[in-house]
Amino acid sequence: MKRLFLSLLCLVAYACSSATVYRHNAPDLETTILGGSATHIYVETEDGRIVRIPRKNITDVDHPGNIEAVIGGVIALTGGMLFAVGNTSNQPEVRVVFTALGTIYAVPGIILLADGLINWNRSNSAFDDRRTNLPVLKRTELAPSAGELTTPATSDYAIPVTLPRVPTLTAPTSSP
Template identity: 35%
Template sequence: MQTKLIVTLLSPILIYGCSTTATISRANGESLDAKILRSAPGAVVVQIDNGSELRIPRSEITDIDHPGNGVAVVGGLLSAYGGLNIAAGAPKCSENGGAYCTGVFLPAAIGASMLIWGLSTWISSTDAASSPPSSGSVPKVPQASAFDFSLSTHGSGSSAVLAR
């Protein structure tokens, strides 16, 4: 029994623990597993296996498989199962003891931690790969917008009339 519990607790760590690199598919058909460090104008900067940085032009990138998405999906499904398990098993905890209650709450606890780790890893990678703004300034607000209710003629000589 104790061996099963240890395997259950350690398997998500062993399966997903080292998967923090993105798989970057390139136009020439090659793929590269690397950690995305940051985005530069027209390129993505990654850290390759030997620790050095490599700048990949965006025009050469056809797809990026970010880390963490698989873990987040499995964690979300396990959390949902854990929630159902808690709803069904929690009322029986007092009569069945501590080991039973551990089994009731364990899937939700493991699933929630996998979901949080997966989402934070995925968000970190996608943020690092996103295009930097073209300039450091705040964009200008357009002269007219859908919410501009001022009365202007726009050269036609007529006024805007609001309908009821």
């Protein structure tokens, strides 16, 4: 029984609030979805910043809580079945034992189920949100070094291309 609760504890701790965002032409992300606009979703970085990801590159999202909810549902169902078996018995001792077992399974099962559904719904709602428009703050990476020019980004995923600075030419002056 101790092991069961340890396992449930680990599962709840693991199944926090991170969604897996699968993308085309980009690495997959393990992140918390905070909201979205019509064209982007906003996700949180490890150091607490918020960055935006274009929706057009997202191929799939695995929202958190689904596995937790399924496992919680199975455990809660097991508890319910133990209750049912206890209720059909005519012997009081059997009824007490099965009711206790049913409680032991049903309570953590329902907690897991509820927590999973809440997490899944929160992440799903944030992904479906298309009304939050946040301005782009700044570019923190890929800043051009001295002596280099940067072409303007033509799309959200364009990587700035560094070009060597061309020396300026001055018109020859006419000598007397």
